Amino acid sequence: MTGPCRSESSSVAGIKRTVLNLKSVKTMPLSIAAKATIINTISDNALASFVVIQVAIAVSRRLKKYSNRADLNNRMPGFKVQMGFGLHVGWAIEGAIGSEYKIDASYLSPNVNLASRLEAATKQYGVPLLLSRAFVDCLSPAVRAK
Numbered sequence: 586m587t588g589p590c591r592s593e594s595s596s597v598a599g600i601k602r603t604v605l606n607l608k609s610v611k612t613m614p615l616s617i618a619a620k621a622t623i624i625n626t627i628s629d630n631a632l633a634s635f636v637v638i639q640v641a642i643a644v645s646r647r648l649k650k651y652s653n654r655a656d657l658n659n660r661m662p663g664f665k666v667q668m669g670f671g672l673h674v675g676w677a678i679e680g681a682i683g684s685e686y687k688i689d690a691s692y693l694s695p696n697v698n699l700a701s702r703l704e705a706a707t708k709q710y711g712v713p714l715l716l717s718r719a720f721v722d723c724l725s726p727a728v729r730a731k
Contacts, residue, residue: 625725628674630690632716639713641666646696671703673717 615623642648648666651657655684657664675696682691721729 608635620726624723625728628720628723629725629728631672632720632728635672635714638668638670642666652675668713669704669707671700671707671717672714672720673700673703674720674723675699 645666652665654664673696675694677692677694677697679690679692681688683689699717703717707713707715
């Protein structure tokens with residue numbers, strides 16, 4: 586079971602591929618192990634950020650008050666503010682899409698589509714967060730073990 590970010594020797598080729606795809610890490614004069622540690626740290630922090638958001642939503646008095654509004658509960662009994670997240674790792678192209686009157690920044694790639702599908706699947710599975718195997722492989726061994 587190897588992935589693009591595992592730090593075990595059996596997946597050194599996967600780590601090299603991942604590092605080569607990260608321009609900022611690619612140009613650093615560091616060992617593959619040091620670059621893998623950078624990738625692990627970024628992934629760990631990304632996961633921690635989403636966990637912090639979920640905890641903040643769960644303990645927010647303001648959101649609980651909002652959820653208890655009579656008008657919302659009349660239309661949607663048991664209404665509750667919820668957010669779902671899908672985390673994946675991979676390349677993307679950023680670009681401006683729109684017309685001369687309105688332009689939006691957008692990220693295009695199959696990886697962005699996969700993250701979006703994971704986010705949508707959180708509703709089907711009733712969970713706040715889904716992670717792709719590629720993202721899990723980029724987590725540090727300590728976080729992956731939890």
